[in-house]
Amino acid sequence: xxxxxxxxxxxxxxxxxxxxxxxxxxxxxxxxxxxxxxxxxxxxxxxxxxxxxxxxxxxxxxxxxxxxxxxxxxxxxxxxxxxxxxxxxxxxxxxxxxxxxxxxxxxxxxxxxxxxxxxxxxxxxxxxxxxxxxxxxxxxxxxxxxxxxxxxxxxxxxxxxxxxxxxxxxxxxxxxxxxxxxxxxxxxxxxx
Amino acid sequence: xxxxxxxxxxxxxxxxxxxxxxxxxxxxxxxxxxxxxxxxxxxxxxxxxxxxxxxxxxxxxxxxxxxxxxxxxxxxxxxxxxxxxxxxxxxxxxxxxxxxxxxxxxxxxxxxxxxxxxxxxxxxxxxxxxxxxxxxxxxxxxxxx
Numbered sequence: 001x002x003x004x005x006x007x008x009x010x011x012x013x014x015x016x017x018x019x020x021x022x023x024x025x026x027x028x029x030x031x032x033x034x035x036x037x038x039x040x041x042x043x044x045x046x047x048x049x050x051x052x053x054x055x056x057x058x059x060x061x062x063x064x065x066x067x068x069x070x071x072x073x074x075x076x077x078x079x080x081x082x083x084x085x086x087x088x089x090x091x092x093x094x095x096x097x098x099x100x101x102x103x104x105x106x107x108x109x110x111x112x113x114x115x116x117x118x119x120x121x122x123x124x125x126x127x128x129x130x131x132x133x134x135x136x137x138x139x140x141x142x143x144x145x146x147x148x149x150x151x152x153x154x155x156x157x158x159x160x161x162x163x164x165x166x167x168x169x170x171x172x173x174x175x176x177x178x179x180x181x182x183x184x185x186x187x188x189x190x191x192x
Numbered sequence: 193x194x195x196x197x198x199x200x201x202x203x204x205x206x207x208x209x210x211x212x213x214x215x216x217x218x219x220x221x222x223x224x225x226x227x228x229x230x231x232x233x234x235x236x237x238x239x240x241x242x243x244x245x246x247x248x249x250x251x252x253x254x255x256x257x258x259x260x261x262x263x264x265x266x267x268x269x270x271x272x273x274x275x276x277x278x279x280x281x282x283x284x285x286x287x288x289x290x291x292x293x294x295x296x297x298x299x300x301x302x303x304x305x306x307x308x309x310x311x312x313x314x315x316x317x318x319x320x321x322x323x324x325x326x327x328x329x330x331x332x333x334x335x336x337x
Binding site for chain 1: 268269272275276279280282288299
C-alpha cells in the first residue's frame with residue numbers, strides 16, 4: 001500500500017518536475033532526462049495544454065453568446081488533437097529541418113522533446129482556466145497566447161540541442177514552428 | 193560592444209514600437225522610445241552581465257556572445273508579432289514583447305551557464321533585466337495611450 005503511494009507520489013513529482021524543468025532549464029532536462037520520458041507523459045503535456053487552451057477559447061466565446069456548450073466540448077476535443085497530432089506534425093517538420101541541416105537524430109526523440117516544450121503552455125493554460133472560471137474573465141489571448149509564446153524558448157532550446165547548439169538554424173526553425181502553431185490555433189480556435 | 197549588435201537591438205525593438213504606435217495617438221513617440229530602449233537596453237544588459245559575471249569581465253567576448261544569442265532568439269517573437277498584427281489582426285504586441293524579452297534573458301542565461309557562470313550572474317541577472325524591461329515598456333505604452 002505504502003509502496004503504491006510512494007510510486008504514485010514519485011510519478012506525480014516527476015511529471016511536475018519535468019514540466020517546470022522544461023520551463024526553467026529545458027537544455028538540462030533534454031540532456032539528462034529525455035531518454036527516461038515516456039510518449040504518454042510527453043504527449044500528455046502538449047495534449048492537455050492545448051485542450052485547456054482551446055477550452056478557454058470556447059468559454060470566452062460562450063460568454064459572449066457565440067458558442068454553445070456542445071461546441072465548447074468539440075473545440076476542446078479539437079485542442080486535444082491539435083496538441084497531439086498537430087504538435088507531432090510540427091515536430092516532424094522541425095525534425096526534417098534538422099535532418100536537412102545535416103544533423104542526424106532519431107525522430108521519436110525529437111517528437112517527445114517537442115511535445116514537452118509545450119510545458120509553459122500547460123502551466124499558463126491551467127492558471128488561465130482557474131482565472132477564467134473563478135473571475136469569469138476572457139483568458140484565451142492573455143493566458144493562452146502568452147503560454148504559446150513562452151513555449152518558444154523550450155522549442156528553441158530543443159532545436160539547439162538537436163543542432164549541436166547552432167543558433168542560426170534554431171532561430172529559423174523556431175520561427176517556423178511558432179508561426180505554424182499560432183496560425184493553426186487562430187484558424188481552428190481563435191478566429192471563430 | 194559591437195555597433196552591429198546595438199543596431200540589431202534597435203531595429204528589433206523598433207518593430208514593437210511601430211506595432212504599438214498603430215493604436216496610439218502618440219505613436220511617433222513610442223517609435224522613438226523603442227529605438228532608444230533597444231540601443232540603451234542592450235548596452236545596460238551587457239554592463240550588468242559584465243558587473244555580475246567574472247567570466248564576462250575576464251573575457252568580454254563571452255558577454256557579447258551571450259547578448260548576440262539572446263537577441264537572435266528575439267527574432268521569432270518580432271516575426272510572430274508582425275504576423276499576428278498584420279495577418280491575424282490582433283493588436284497584442286505587448287504580449288509578444290514581454291515573452292521576447294524573457295527569451296533574451298533565458299538565452300543569455302543558457303549561454304553563460306554553459307560557459308560556467310554562476311546562477312545569480314548568469315541566470316538571475318538577465319531574467320531580472322528582462323522583467324524590468326518588460327515592466328518599463330508596459331508602463332510607457334500605458335502612459336502614452
